[in-house]
Amino acid sequence: MNDLFDAAPAAGHVPLAAALRPGTLDEVIGQAGITAPGSILRRRIAAGALGSVILYGPPGVGKTSIARAVGTMLGKEFRQLHATRAGVAELRKLADEARIRPLLIFVDEVHRFSSTQADDLLSICENGTADFIGATTGNPYHVLTPALVSRSTILRLEPMTLQDMEEVVRRGLAHLAGQGVEVAMTADQVRMVAGRSGGDARRALTTLESLAVGHPGGAIEITEDMLEEAYAAAPVNHDRSGDQHYDLVSAFVKSMRGSDPDAALYWLARLVHAGEDPRYIARRIMIHASEDVGLADNTALQTAVAAATAVEKIGYPEAQIVLAHAALHVARAPKSNSACRGIGLALQAVASEPPAVVPKHLRDAHYKGAEALGHVGYRFPHDDPRGWVEQDYVPGLQPGRFYQSDAREAGTFEKRADAHWEQLSGQPVPARFRRG
Structure with missing residues (x-):
């Protein structure tokens, strides 16, 4: 038996990723922070009080696998729903079933639930009718209703490490061998499949399965050409809105x-x-x-x-x-945050303090009658040989209230500007950091 499809049960082919789903948290690769002994998930399972849990993270990192493993460990029947296909009637039917037998309801892409669906789900969660695990690729605090978030334990799954992904590929190879499909891969090839899967275990196993199926009898030796063909149209794991x-x-x-x-x-x-x-x-x-x-x-x-x-x-x-x-x-480039920090402080002052009155010598004087209104006294800096004159521009505004120099090196524009103005005015330029 050398063809993977020959190894499948008569009812149909079981994808490699599905065949390797872990039965318990001990079999989960990666996500040690969630699955380790003493973790909040382990403690809830041990107490038989799972309640409502939201698993979120990128695709292929084990959300569904962890949910199934939890159901097995709790000894509860696993009921999986997809948010785009499960109606309110189905949710209510599951609630009725849960009153008869212990259920773990798993909702994939829970962020796609409508408000009506979410309300029915909340009633199940609040009453403790069934345990619930929701999976989402989006940040729950952004994509789920506040009510559901407040009633759930939020657990974040991280992309799997390269070492984790290599272990996934090796486990896939071992499973294939157990089915009579011998696949020969070098350590470098295992690392390539692991690395090019972007932390997505399902993608790695799907790639491995694509490499293994449909060959004549005998051991299958993976070549570089086969790998290039497998990745010729490989999708990129990148959610531009998440x-x-x-x-x-x-x-x-x-x-x-x-x-x-x-x-x-x-x-x-x-x-x-x-x-x-x-x-x-x-x-x-x-x-x-x-x-x-x-x-x-x-x-x-x-x-x-x-x-x-x-x-x-x-x-x-x-x-x-x-x-x-x-x-x-x-x-x-050398760094200075003075522009960003300065405008932020100025906007904060404008929003929280009484507005400063424009001094008369700065007011518009380009019309007849301005002088009679007192719009006089402005000193034109270019009339001074230095190109600068000392005068008030905002009454009561202390130097350094908004702008503090970030000059740290002798070669920067800001440092040269500091030296120029200190020499011209005879006063130190306000600086964020004390300079020696």
């Missing part, structure tokens, strides 16, 4: 802010590989060119704006080079 999107973008911009060019390029490559709109990436780089570099290197914003213009004209794949250029400029 947590993964925002987490990747957050990692990208924080790596630029943290001046780590390698990390910035890695997260940029993840976004590019996922097909993220290059215009969106360019906009993020523009923002951080001002927010994190700002006055330390004014050319960073010029580079970012030029990059945004360039990607509009050229698109992928060449746009990735332009984006890397701009991202590296932001990452490698």
Whole structure:
């Protein structure tokens, strides 16, 4: 028996990913924080008081597998629903059944429930009629009703590590061997399947199954050509509207802010590989060119704006080079947060304090009668040889209330500006950090 389909039961082929679903939490690969002894999930199972649980995380990390394992460990019948197909009548029927026998109701993509469905589910949860586990790829605090969130234990599942994924592939190979399908893979090939599956165990097992089926008798030796064929049209695991999107973008911009060019390029490559709109990436780089570099290197914003213009004209794949250029400029440039911090403090003051009166010498004087109203006394800085005169622009506003220099290095624009104004005015420039 060398064909995987021959090994399937007569009723139909069971996908490898389904055949390998764990029966208990001890058999779950990865997610140690959730499945480990002493975890909240283990304690609830031991107490026979599961209640309502929400599992959230990217596809293929074990949400359904964990739910099934919990049902087995509780000794309860497992009833699986899909939010887009389960109606209110079906939920009420399950509630009636749960009054007769212990049930664990599992709802996949629970974020797609309508408000009516959610209300019926809440009544089941509140009354303790049945235990409930919901699965979602979205952040429950964003995609579920507050009422359901408040009544549930929220457990986040992380993408599986490369080591976890290698163990998944090896377990798949062992299962196939047990079915009479001998698949020969090198350690490097196992790592390739694990790595290119994006932390999605289901994808890894589906790829392995695709490599193993339909061969004539004898051991199956996996070749590089077979692997390339399997991944020729492989989908990219990237949800542009969910947590993964925002987490990747957050990692990208924080790596630029943290001046780590390698990390910035890695997260940029993840976004590019996922097909993220290059215009969106360019906009993020523009923002951080001002927010994190700002006055330390004014050319960073010029580079970012030029990059945004360039990607509009050229698109992928060449746009990735332009984006890397701009991202590296932001990452490698000296940093100053003074512009972002300054406008934030000023907006806070404007929103929370009485408005300052415009001084008469700053008011519009370009009309007949302005002088009679007292709009006089403005001193034109360009009439002074220094290009600067000392006068009030906001009455009572103390220097450094909003702008504090972030100059740290002698070579930055902000540092040179500090030296210029300190020499000109004879007063130190307010600085966020004490300089020696």
